[in-house]
Amino acid sequence: xxxxxxxxxxxxxxxxxxxxxxxxxxxxxxxxxxxxxxxxxxxxxxxxxxxxxxxxxxxxxxxxxxxxxxxxxxxxxxxxxxxxxxxxxxxxxxxxxxxxxxxxxxxxxxxxxxxxxxxxxxxxxxxxxxxxxxxxxxxxxxxxxxxxxxxxxxxxxxxxxxxxxxxxxxxxxxxxxxxxxxxxxxxxxxxxxxxxxxxxxxxxxxxxxxxxxxxxxxxxxxxxxxxxxxxxxxxxxxxxxxxxxxxxxxxxxxxxxxxxxxxxx
Amino acid sequence: xxxxxxxxxxxxxxxxxxxxxxxxxxxxxxxxxxxxxxxxxxxxxxxxxxxxxxxxxxxxxxxxxxxxxxxxxxxxxxxxxxxxxxxxxxxxxxxxxxxxxxxxxxxxxxxxxxxxxxxxxxxxxxxxxxxxxxxxxxxxxxxxxxxxxxxxxxxxxxxxxxxxxxxxxxxxxxxxxxxxxxxxxxxxxxxxxxxxxxxxxxxxxxxxxxxxxxxxxxxxxxxxxxxxxxxxxxxxxxxxxxxxxxxxxxxxxxxxxxxxxxxxx
Numbered sequence: 001x002x003x004x005x006x007x008x009x010x011x012x013x014x015x016x017x018x019x020x021x022x023x024x025x026x027x028x029x030x031x032x033x034x035x036x037x038x039x040x041x042x043x044x045x046x047x048x049x050x051x052x053x054x055x056x057x058x059x060x061x062x063x064x065x066x067x068x069x070x071x072x073x074x075x076x077x078x079x080x081x082x083x084x085x086x087x088x089x090x091x092x093x094x095x096x097x098x099x100x101x102x103x104x105x106x107x108x109x110x111x112x113x114x115x116x117x118x119x120x121x122x123x124x125x126x127x128x129x130x131x132x133x134x135x136x137x138x139x140x141x142x143x144x145x146x147x148x149x150x151x152x153x154x155x156x157x158x159x160x161x162x163x164x165x166x167x168x169x170x171x172x173x174x175x176x177x178x179x180x181x182x183x184x185x186x187x188x189x190x191x192x193x194x195x196x197x198x199x200x201x202x203x204x205x206x207x208x209x210x211x212x213x214x215x216x217x218x219x220x221x222x223x224x225x226x227x228x229x230x231x232x233x234x235x236x237x238x239x240x241x242x243x244x245x246x247x248x249x250x251x252x253x254x255x256x257x258x259x260x261x262x263x264x265x
Numbered sequence: 266x267x268x269x270x271x272x273x274x275x276x277x278x279x280x281x282x283x284x285x286x287x288x289x290x291x292x293x294x295x296x297x298x299x300x301x302x303x304x305x306x307x308x309x310x311x312x313x314x315x316x317x318x319x320x321x322x323x324x325x326x327x328x329x330x331x332x333x334x335x336x337x338x339x340x341x342x343x344x345x346x347x348x349x350x351x352x353x354x355x356x357x358x359x360x361x362x363x364x365x366x367x368x369x370x371x372x373x374x375x376x377x378x379x380x381x382x383x384x385x386x387x388x389x390x391x392x393x394x395x396x397x398x399x400x401x402x403x404x405x406x407x408x409x410x411x412x413x414x415x416x417x418x419x420x421x422x423x424x425x426x427x428x429x430x431x432x433x434x435x436x437x438x439x440x441x442x443x444x445x446x447x448x449x450x451x452x453x454x455x456x457x458x459x460x461x462x463x464x465x466x467x468x469x470x471x472x473x474x475x476x477x478x479x480x481x482x483x484x485x486x487x488x489x490x491x492x493x494x495x496x497x498x499x500x501x502x503x504x505x506x507x508x509x510x511x512x513x514x515x516x517x518x519x520x521x522x523x524x525x526x527x528x529x530x
Contacts, residue, residue, distance in 0.1 A: 005273065005274055006271045006272060006273055006274055007271060007272055007273075007274050007276075007279060008270065008271055008272075009270055009271055009272050009343070009364045009366055010366065011272075011279070012408070013279050014272060014276070014278050014279045014343065014345075014364075014402070015286070015343070015402065015404075016282070016402065016403075016404035016405065016407070016408050017281070017282035017402055017403050017404060017405055018404070018405060018408050021280070048405070048408075048409060048412065049409075049412040049413075078274070078279065078280070080279075081408075087435075087436055088404060088407040088408050088410075088411050088435050088436060089408075089411040090408055090411060090412050099274045099279075101274060101275065123395045124395075126391035126392055126393040126427075127391055127392070127427065128391040128406065130388045130406070130409055131405060131406070131409070136405055137279070137280065137281065137282055137405075138281075138282050138403035138404070138405045139280075139281035139282060139283070139353060139403070140281065140282055140283060140313070140396055140401055140402075140403045141393065141395070141396070142281070142353040143277070143281050143283050143313075143346075143353050143354075143355055144313060144314075144395055144396070145353075146353050146354040146355060147313065147314040147355050148314075162391075162392065170352075170353050171352055171353060
């Protein structure tokens, strides 16, 4: 495992996007959700056949945090299958690259208070069950969606699945509140299974006493939703206020979940 | 444009696969198909919104070839959008990275003579019209197909499209000869529009006097084909002899096209 600020041009992470990444919110030098991020990277590596153990994640993260003692910021870890192999064919015993980077925090206070303003992305997320859910390094769909975005002043883009249903935002998961329940689309065909999404499904919704489930919903159901919000582990829970001409109030369930998410840090 | 053997870990090529690549066959220090490769990279860059001019390709290739005067090998050029931007959102004025690498030639004499033995890939290529045809850096589907390949001793993998029709090989385009015509699947929803494929469609088939067209075909039509072959600009035209239990003879049209392709170098 080679950490460091540069990477060989032969690295399969560059050549093919053959790898995974994680971004973690760091508060006062601590990354409270590190265990969940390490687990997700380990699961993703198993799917891709990259022999990775989570102690490598913990070690690399610890080294990065010790360079930024007491600071707030964002820790990014990228795991690749390293160099080697014959073309796309991966090497039998890869020499992994695990790269850590530090980024400054982004001020989300306006978004947290007033909510996100979205535009609909012009690129749909393709169906690929073999890669769905993974936070892998093949992200051209999201890049192209932003490049083509007609309203570059929005906060985020709403991505549709291949069938034209709301699926997630370019870098956050999507939730609606409908008839007192929280719904978020299943990610069995496309999308990134976010760490904060997992926490909402497993613990946070129950903690605030609201039923939650994976359920596909249509644009009509999105339009008619009582509340709409988005989540990822860096930004936490953020209300969604607008999508082009549609708008939603910031509701009580969103506010309670937002507070519960902030409690984690 | 930054050439060189290593790349910043902040590069978007690594982070998101935000870029393109070309591999060129070099014979005695010359890359006869360079103009077509430069055109394809320039077209791909325009699709992705990467401001690239083909003189940058020519310059970088010329520098690589001058380091390998008179040699046979494979020249690989990777273009990325460089570092910068906010997450997936690309920077307005990217500082591109253009990386060149030299690889040794692969001996294809057995494959050229006896033909390729294929296995069916376990991963289908997803439908993504926004990226179809481009030789971009998001190639996890091909990597995963090889990782999962049950018969690792085959020469190549046959990839299906999302609907389960034969589309291409993991790193070559696919052609059949049926009723005296050459057919190759259209690549409007998935696949890489190969330089050699373009040459076959535009000039080589006409040169040997055989009609050619883009046409989807089924596995039954593949099975019943008179000849099957594959092509890319590095390997040229190669007969396909076997797919699991199916086999095809190496036919006269394949041999004539193979010879016509070799004439280019």
